[in-house]
Amino acid sequence: MAIFNRYFTVLFRLKTKWISLLLIIQTVASFAMTFFNFNNGHVYINRQIFSNFFTLWLAIFIVQALLFIGIFYLTTCFQNERVSGNQTWRLIPIDDKKLYFDNILSSFAALLFFAILEIICTLILSAVTFTFDGQFHSSIIEMFADIGRHLQQVDLEIMFDFFGALMMVILCAFLGYFIISFLNYSSRALLDFLPQALSKIYVRVISVFIIILVAWLMIKANDVGLKIISFPFKFMFGETSGTNDDLALALLLMLLINILFWFFDTILFSKFFEAREGK
Amino acid sequence: MANPLEITDLVYKKNQKKIITDLNLTLKPGKIVALLGENGAGKTTLMRIISGVAKNYQGTVKVAGFAKESERKDHLSFTDGLTGFSHSVKVNEIVKFYQILYHDFSLKQFEQLRKFMNLDSDLRLSEMSKGMKEKLIIALTFSRKTDLYLLDEPFSGIDAMARKKIIKSIILWKQEKSTILISDHFVNEIAAVLDEVVIIKNKTICMQKSTEEIRADNQTVEDFYESFYQREEEE
Structure with a gap:
C-alpha cells in the first residue's frame, strides 16, 4: 500500500504540474476577450460600465472553464498513456495492476483538483462582480432566496x-x-x-x-x-x-x-x- | 541465499519472430558478469525481460528467488535511459523521484557518486551531454542497494579517461553479495573487473565461462570473445 500511495503522489504531482499555468492562461484570455468585446474595446471608467465589465468577464470565464476542463481532461488522457508505455515508470517496483489503477486514479484526482480550483476562481470573480455590479448583486440575492425556498421542497x-x-x-x-x-x-x-x-x-x-x-x-x-x-x-x-x-x-x-x-x-x-x- | 538471477527455458517472440529461445542462465552472488554478443543478439531484450518491462514470454525468471515481476523489480537496478523525465527537469528532481519511489535508494551513496562523476545537481537534462547523462544513469543505478545490477551498454557516450575511472570503481560501489550483469562493447576495458563471461548467440546463451578459466588457457577475455566468433564462423 505504501508504494501505491507514493506512486499516486508522484503521478498526481506530474499531472498537476501545469495547472497554475493553465489557470493563468484562462484568466488572461478571458480578461482579454472581455476587454476586446466590451464597447468595441473601449473601457470607460464609469461605475455602470465598470460593473458590467466584471459580469461579462465572469460569464466568459465560466464558459472558458468548461473548455479548459475539457483540455485538461485530454492532457491527463495523454499523460496516462505516456506513463503506461514508459520504461522509467514501468521499472518502479509496483504490481502492474496497481500501477494501472494508480495512473487512472491520479488523473481523475488531478481533474477533480482542477475543477475545484476553477470553482474557487469563479467564486472569487463572482465576489468581485457581486461587489461592483448592482444588478448582479440583486440577482444573486434573489437566486439564493429561490434556492432557499426550493431547498425546503427537496425530497429524496x-x-x-x-x-x-x-x-x-x-x-x-x-x-x-x-x-x-x-x-x-x-x-x-x-x-x-x-x-x-x-x-x-x-x-x-x-x-x-x-x-x-x-x-x-x-x-x-x-x-x-x-x-x-x-x-x-x-x-x-x-x-x-x-x-x-x-x-x-x-x-x-x-x-x-x-x-x-x-x-x-x-x-x-x-x-x-x-x-x-x-x- | 538465493541466486541473484535464475532463468529457465526462456522463450520470447515478437512479431511472430523468435528473439530468444530456450535460454537458461544462472548467476551466483557477488559476481561481475559480462553479457557479450553482436548487435541485435538480444542482450537488451534479455535485460528488459529480467527487469519485467518486456512481456509475454515463456519460461521462468527469478531475481533473488522472486519470480513475480514487481518483486523482481524490487531486487534489481537497471540502467534506464531516463525517458520518463522531461528535458527541463533538474538532476535533484530526478533524485527526489528515486528517493520517493525506491525504498533502497541511498542519497548518501548518490552524493558520493555524483561528486565522483563531477555532476552538478542543478543541471537540467537538456544541458547535459550524452556522456554526462550516462554518468548520471550509472550514479542513479548504483545508488540503490539491490541484489542484481543490470547495466545495458552503460559507457557508450563516456570519454575514455572517465570510462576507465568508472570501470575501476564499479567494484567499490556494489554490495558484497550483489551481482552485476553488464553488456558492453568495450570488452578489453571491462575485462579487468570481470568474474564471468556470458555469450549470447543464435538467440540463446551459448557460452558461460569464468575469467579464471579463460586466463588459465593463456587468453585474454577479448581474445577469447574474438576467437569464439572466429571458431563459429569457421564451423
Missing part, C-alpha cells in the same frame, strides 16, 4: 437525481480513460503480435480496422448487449422517459461497462503491453 428523488447526474459525469470521465487505454493497449498488442514484414503504417491501419471490426461484431452479435451499452448514453441524451428508475439503470450499466473495460485494460496492460525501450 431530487437528491437522487442530483447525485446520480454527478455520478454519471464521474463514470463518463473514467470511461474515457478506460476506452483510450483499451485502444492504445490493444493496438500495441496487435502490433507486437503481427509479423514485422508488414510495414508499420499498414499494420497500424489493419490493427485499427480489426479493433473497429471486433467492436462492431461484438455489438452486432448481441442485440441485448447493444441495448445495455447504449442505454446510459440514450439516457444522457434524453432519449428515455427520464424517470428515476431510468437513471438508476443507466448508472448501473455505466458502472458495469466501466468495470468491464477496467478488467480488459488491466489484463492487456499487465500481460501484453510493453514499455518502450528507454535508450
